[in-house]
Amino acid sequence: MSELHNEVSELERTSATAARLFDIRRVIGxxxxxxxxxxxxxxxxxxxxDLRKAxxxxxxxxxxxGMLALGLSFLVWxxxxxxxxxxxxxxxxxxxxxGARS
Numbered sequence: 001m002s003e004l005h006n007e008v009s010e011l012e013r014t015s016a017t018a019a020r021l022f023d024i025r026r027v028i029g030x031x032x033x034x035x036x037x038x039x040x041x042x043x044x045x046x047x048x049x050d051l052r053k054a055x056x057x058x059x060x061x062x063x064x065x066g067m068l069a070l071g072l073s074f075l076v077w078x079x080x081x082x083x084x085x086x087x088x089x090x091x092x093x094x095x096x097x098x099g100a101r102s
Contacts, residue, residue, distance in 0.1 A: 023078060023083050025074045025075070025077055025078040026074075026075070026078055028071075028074050029071045029072070029073075029074030029075040029077075029078065030071070030075070031071070032067050032068070032070050032071025032074065033067075033068060033071035033072060033075070034071075035067055035071075036064050036065070036066075036067030036068035036069075036070075036071055037064070037068065038064070039060050039063055039064030039067060040060070040061060040064030040065060040067075040068060041064070042060045042064070043058050043059075043060030043061025043062070043063070043064050043065075044061060046058055046060055046061070
């Protein structure tokens, strides 16, 4: 029984790590930060012709800063409220399949 308990504990730790690693907030926040940096750089290096096309508004700069703010807010949210995996005791009992080993 001890070996089974150790194996279950190891699987729970692995599951918790995977849940934190692939949290959707991390993916969305990371992508928005990366694209926000790229668009902000494009806005900082905008030419006068680009600004004239947008009627004097540096749309790349404002959009990039907005994307950075959104991405950072997702990452802060992830840091303040991390994912807590469900404990094995809280999961409902599944009916056993016929022929399954105990």
